[in-house]
Amino acid sequence: MNDALFQSLIHPVAPEPVPWWPPAPGWWILLALALIMGLALPWLALRWKRLGARRRRTGQALKDIPADLPDQQWLSEINSLLKRLLIRRGEVAPSRLFGEQWLEYLCNGYPRPQRSCLEPLAADLYRQTPNLTREQRRALLRELRRWLRHNHV
Known part of the structure; x- marks a missing residue:
């Protein structure tokens, strides 16, 4: 190939590095789910604990x-x-x-x-x-x- 012709071609350039911010939509969804779970799990655990305590008290009341x-x-x-x-x-x-x-x-x-x-x-x-x-x-x-x-x- 001719050197002049080769020099006239547009050479490929490396793309810009992918920025870490803003994250892709999937990461936003994952963050929202993690936040919801982080708030809901302690609340659900507390409700489950109270329900179990109430059942134990009721069962104990029958035994009493x-x-x-x-x-x-x-x-x-x-x-x-x-x-x-x-x-x-x-x-x-x-x-x-x-x-x-x-x-x-x-x-x-x-x-x-x-x-x-x-x-x-x-x-x-x-x-x-x-x-x-x-x-x-x-x-x-x-x-x-x-x-x-x-x-x-």
Whole structure:
């Protein structure tokens, strides 16, 4: 090739170095997500901790009811506890229910309720001398724990 012709060509020039500022849009999105997560995670952790503490207190409240109480008094204590928990949650109307209406409230909005386990809270509570077996008491407590967990009480 001719030297004069070669000199007349425009030679390639190295591009400018890529500046670090402003960052590409992807970095802005990543920064925004990191900021949101940095603010949301402590808040979510606190809520999770409070929910766990509330569940532990509720579960402990069920355990605090003495098992050696007579059936009617034991059922009355459980009923009172449930209604206090509902009032604390802001639901006053259900706390006035009793009998079959109370049983219907406990079974509504609850997947696969074991109605037979919860029946002592409706019927046996108002009998003169209810007779619950040890297995019926265990089944009732198990069902109440499920109900409390499902309803976030």
